[in-house]
Amino acid sequence: MADELDEAALRYHRYPNPGKLEIVATKNMVNQRDLALAYSPGVAAACREIDKNPAEARHLTARSNLVAVITNGTAVLGLGSIGPLASKPVMEGKAVLFKKFANVDVFDLELDTTDVDRFVDAVSLMGPSFGGINLEDIKAPECFEIETRLREKMNIPVFHDDQHGTAICVAAAIRNGLKIANKKLEDVKLVCSGAGAAALACLNLLVSMGLKKENVTVVDIEGVVYKGREALMDPYKSVYAQDTAARTLEDAIPGADIFLGLSAPRVLKPEFLVHMAESPFIMALANPEPEIKPELAMEVRPDAIIATG
Known part of the structure; x- marks a missing residue:
């Protein structure tokens, strides 16, 4: 039974396209004018608005509905410390759960470090990109310090799902x-x-x-x-x-x-x-x-x- 499930899971992840995620545009992209609005020169208007009032990022970008699911792969399910790359299928899986059940968009990010300082620096520097941070599959006790420090440094919600x-x-x-x-x-x-x-x-x-x-x-x-x-x-x-x-x-x-x-x-x-x-x-x-x-x-x-x- 386990072998059958493993084989089915591998087929599921391989076909028809590898993985479980893709990026889809939310605006029309069918002609030259659409391209001029989505990118240069029209995009400059959105940039200027956010520069004047950062709160406008909520209305002019996807940030408010975009969560980062972030791991270093040190405590993955019952698999243990398998590293960032091997943990990516789990992070993609969490991303599609966010989308399916809450219509929240996600970027999964797998960081290649076990150093708490480097992890905290890497995540905190990405604050402007996201509306929230979902920490995932990070081993204890480092996970407690990471969450505490990120909550102190960032002005967006930080949530360690495993906890x-x-x-x-x-x-x-x-x-x-x-x-x-x-x-x-x-x-x-x-x-x-x-x-x-x-x-x-x-x-x-x-x-x-x-x-x-x-x-x-x-x-x-x-x-x-x-x-x-x-x-x-x-x-x-x-x-x-x-x-x-x-x-x-x-x-x-x-x-x-x-x-x-x-x-x-x-x-x-x-x-x-x-x-x-x-x-x-x-x-x-x-x-x-x-x-x-x-x-x-x-x-x-x-x-x-x-x-x-």
């Missing part, structure tokens, strides 16, 4: 899932697999909604995030360090009401689910393959509420 877009959807799902399970957010125990941008943003939003920080256990590639741990720690992750003897996901999962997975395929084993609380909410959101397949989870816990990404 805030994911968090909004996860928070809504958890609120509704807990209603089905007849549980309250302030009472539940949550185990989070993953400590990247998306995971930490989800936890931050859920805590602001009433989830108790002491009821949250975070597990990453090094194991449980516990007080005193030194490996792969940063100030953003340290907020969720617990005083616990648990060191693995298997150790942390007993009694959990919610499993929030934003990590890697197949890390949640079916046998772990036996020890979760009644009516557990399993959010296996790793992409493109979840932490556990829904059918496997249902075999062990038919009372579970399950969501995948």
Whole structure:
């Protein structure tokens, strides 16, 4: 099944034209007069208006409805750090989603740097071109600093989708899932697999909604995030360090009401689910393959509420 999907996806991207985007003119371009209005000499009138009043760019250019989707390819879906070029299909995909569902135009930009200063400089210098910046697939903790600095430097909206877009959807799902399970957010125990941008943003939003920080256990590639741990720690992750003897996901999962997975395929084993609380909410959101397949989870816990990404 996976091989069939891969082949279909490759055909989809190759034919009839490579990729998923093209630029289409929004004005008539059928005669010499149209060309004279679109470019020289007529375009000078639009330039002079914007020079006199920069707000006129909203009415005379595409800027107000143009977003830049920008990445450096350091944290792409479940694929990891694959670099800017290999991440381009994802950025084109996000661009067509903007267009299809909100009629917002997008340029995708893949920057060949992992240096925070160079990334921030490159993006901030492009401010006059765009109405907004959508940061995408940038690894933590650099992504937090990048977003903060760009918001300080730029006078247009800057939004890191992996953080805030994911968090909004996860928070809504958890609120509704807990209603089905007849549980309250302030009472539940949550185990989070993953400590990247998306995971930490989800936890931050859920805590602001009433989830108790002491009821949250975070597990990453090094194991449980516990007080005193030194490996792969940063100030953003340290907020969720617990005083616990648990060191693995298997150790942390007993009694959990919610499993929030934003990590890697197949890390949640079916046998772990036996020890979760009644009516557990399993959010296996790793992409493109979840932490556990829904059918496997249902075999062990038919009372579970399950969501995948």
